[in-house]
Amino acid sequence: YLETGNTQAITALSHGIFWLVLASLPLFLVLPLLIRLGWAFWPSLAIACGITAGTYSALVWLLTRLGVSL
Numbered sequence: 001y002l003e004t005g006n007t008q009a010i011t012a013l014s015h016g017i018f019w020l021v022l023a024s025l026p027l028f029l030v031l032p033l034l035i036r037l038g039w040a041f042w043p044s045l046a047i048a049c050g051i052t053a054g055t056y057s058a059l060v061w062l063l064t065r066l067g068v069s070l
Contacts, residue, residue, distance in 0.1 A: 016070040023059040027052040 001010050027048045034044035063070060 012069075019059065019063060019068065019070060020056070023056040024052060026055050 001007070030051050031044055031048040034047060035041065039047075060070065
């Protein structure tokens, strides 16, 4: 904001961050769950990252279909 004074850009950035933070939540749910179930750290992290990537893809697809621009 200090460089451009563009409040619309700040609004768009905040809006995009809000939606994409939602897609990152599965990582913080799946990773500890898998570790608690006895999985090793690296496979747990890989699976959690894969699920998170899938969630990002699905959310971006859904938001695009709903007319929400990121």
